[in-house]
Amino acid sequence: MTELPGWLPSLVRSLRLGYRAGPTLIAVAFLTTVGAAIPDALLALAFSLLATNIALAATLLAVLAIGGWLLATVSDRANRRFADRAAIVVEEHVARLQSEITTMEHHERPEVMDRISVLRDHAGALSELYQQLFSTLGALARLVITVGLLVAANPWFGLLGVVAVPAVLVSTWRADAERRAEEAGAQHDRLAKHMFELGTTPGPAKEIRVFGVQDKIRTTRRQAWRERHRKLSRARWQTAWWQAGAHALFGVAFLAAIVSAVHRPTTLLLVLAAGGRLAQYVANTVQQTHFFRTIWLDVSRRLAWLEDYAVAQTHSATGQPPRTLRHGISLDTVSFRYPGTDRNVLDDITVTLPAGTTVAIVGENGAGKSTLVKLLCRLYQPTTGRILVDGVDLATIDPARWRDRVSGAFQDFFPFEYTAGESIGVGDLPHIDDPVALHTAVSRAGAGDAVPELTTQLGVTWENGVDLSHGQWQKVALARGFMRPDPLLLVLDEPTSALDAATEDALFDRSADAAGRGVTVLVSHRFATVRMADLILVLDGSRLVERGSHAELMAAGGRYARLYRIQARAYGRTGS
Numbered sequence: 001m002t003e004l005p006g007w008l009p010s011l012v013r014s015l016r017l018g019y020r021a022g023p024t025l026i027a028v029a030f031l032t033t034v035g036a037a038i039p040d041a042l043l044a045l046a047f048s049l050l051a052t053n054i055a056l057a058a059t060l061l062a063v064l065a066i067g068g069w070l071l072a073t074v075s076d077r078a079n080r081r082f083a084d085r086a087a088i089v090v091e092e093h094v095a096r097l098q099s100e101i102t103t104m105e106h107h108e109r110p111e112v113m114d115r116i117s118v119l120r121d122h123a124g125a126l127s128e129l130y131q132q133l134f135s136t137l138g139a140l141a142r143l144v145i146t147v148g149l150l151v152a153a154n155p156w157f158g159l160l161g162v163v164a165v166p167a168v169l170v171s172t173w174r175a176d177a178e179r180r181a182e183e184a185g186a187q188h189d190r191l192a193k194h195m196f197e198l199g200t201t202p203g204p205a206k207e208i209r210v211f212g213v214q215d216k217i218r219t220t221r222r223q224a225w226r227e228r229h230r231k232l233s234r235a236r237w238q239t240a241w242w243q244a245g246a247h248a249l250f251g252v253a254f255l256a257a258i259v260s261a262v263h264r265p266t267t268l269l270l271v272l273a274a275g276g277r278l279a280q281y282v283a284n285t286v287q288q289t290h291f292f293r294t295i296w297l298d299v300s301r302r303l304a305w306l307e308d309y310a311v312a313q314t315h316s317a318t319g320q321p322p323r324t325l326r327h328g329i330s331l332d333t334v335s336f337r338y339p340g341t342d343r344n345v346l347d348d349i350t351v352t353l354p355a356g357t358t359v360a361i362v363g364e365n366g367a368g369k370s371t372l373v374k375l376l377c378r379l380y381q382p383t384t385g386r387i388l389v390d391g392v393d394l395a396t397i398d399p400a401r402w403r404d405r406v407s408g409a410f411q412d413f414f415p416f417e418y419t420a421g422e423s424i425g426v427g428d429l430p431h432i433d434d435p436v437a438l439h440t441a442v443s444r445a446g447a448g449d450a451v452p453e454l455t456t457q458l459g460v461t462w463e464n465g466v467d468l469s470h471g472q473w474q475k476v477a478l479a480r481g482f483m484r485p486d487p488l489l490l491v492l493d494e495p496t497s498a499l500d501a502a503t504e505d506a507l508f509d510r511s512a513d514a515a516g517r518g519v520t521v522l523v524s525h526r527f528a529t530v531r532m533a534d535l536i537l538v539l540d541g542s543r544l545v546e547r548g549s550h551a552e553l554m555a556a557g558g559r560y561a562r563l564y565r566i567q568a569r570a571y572g573r574t575g576s
Ligand SMILES: Nc1ncnc2c1ncn2[C@@H]1O[C@H](COP(=O)(O)OP(=O)(O)OP(=O)(O)O)[C@@H](O)[C@H]1O
Pocket: 108, 338, 341, 345, 363, 364, 365, 366, 367, 368, 369, 370, 371, 372
């Protein structure tokens, strides 16, 4: 996976994003936050004047105190208002970047998920990046002014600023070490959170209790946290000694400066006030820089990485899909392996899915059926070979336009908790409120008896929301899959696993109507339904081992015929 982009370009990009969120507010926040740090640094000068001109010193002290307080108050308000506004813009930006990625890789590759999960957890914190940056700049300005005052009194005192450098360098190095440790522990973090969700959400509650896995979940969670913490804590300890050494060096130098100024009251006052504050300012700057580098700058670099990743995943293909399918969709020596793995899940597949037909894909668990469906939906690109739509390479067709012409229902459908009508209507957004389109989709899915009134809110956590059974949710998902008129490709990837055989048979007939001249691809383990398909593809161990109609495959007496007979016997059916 690519390295995170450099901190400076990432920061510039985050600043641009912040500027778009509120140009005036960010300017006010910048000026007042940096400005508020300066009176504090000048207090040392006012203190040193106490030895020679008490009235001037007192006036200066009062002006600096009031000015500092005013600027700090305005800065606090401006920063808070700006952070609220930036939070909305940043979160929306992160969500949009993720949802615009046209493939699914970022949802299925652990190392990509680790990087994104850290970003998602801290996306809110990014809105505070700006205040942190301004405070860090303010702290630096204060440090520079203080060192300047000391050098003006005695150039040797400038060394105090020099011995502060190792502390800042060590803090920068610490930040990198901690970031690496955090990323290395992200999988444990995700596992622990997953276990927490398992133990506290209603979905898995039944099985957890029936199988008595509560203790296992608790132990796994504890171990995952421990593992994550161990990695972080080791990185922190390894770097803490260096930091302690760097601070000790500064302490010794400060003591030497006090001793050298003991006979000159004005200089001594300046050293005590400025030097004393210098230690605090260095610690403060180091801490600010540390937080800034660990949390805010790191999130900023992740955001820049996600922006680059989203752009890299956006295919430059601009071709349009055909209006209607004339010949069909062909796979030409298609092989596929999931990114980051070394095994072909589909191997050298060449076949044509003719226009206007229903093609069933069968095979044992893990044979690659759903993967083939994902390739057809263009959620992944074949590793080698091509998919041709009426002879045009699918890779040259704009993925968004292709998806406009694809529809379907999946075994792992998502229960959108909107109103029933909206939950179905998202299958074709332009017609989400069109009652005729909604009712047509419901009747195509044979879901009339299971789907409640279209205005009913789904999901018990919402006001007046109702809960649906798994089968009812599945019918809502099916209806959603039938919303688009004239899809070029209609995929039904085990969409009826929770429904009875009669429902699946009826659905099969209607799906062919819905797809018209398009191709319907049906993945199913029920051979009684599969037998009705025009073309049946049998996958075995990543290869396409048989193809043909039911009659042809039965006559061939191969794998399909064997599996069909086994299932027919189990269900009391006979022969071919
Ligand atoms: N995101 C992924 N990353 C790596 N390997 C994957 C991924 N998704 C699936 N696989 C692997 O690819 C192979 C094919 O999976 P696929 O889901 O396509 O099988 P299937 O035929 O649809 O199985 P089933 O009938 O159980 O749904 C399996 O070995 C699976 O472990």
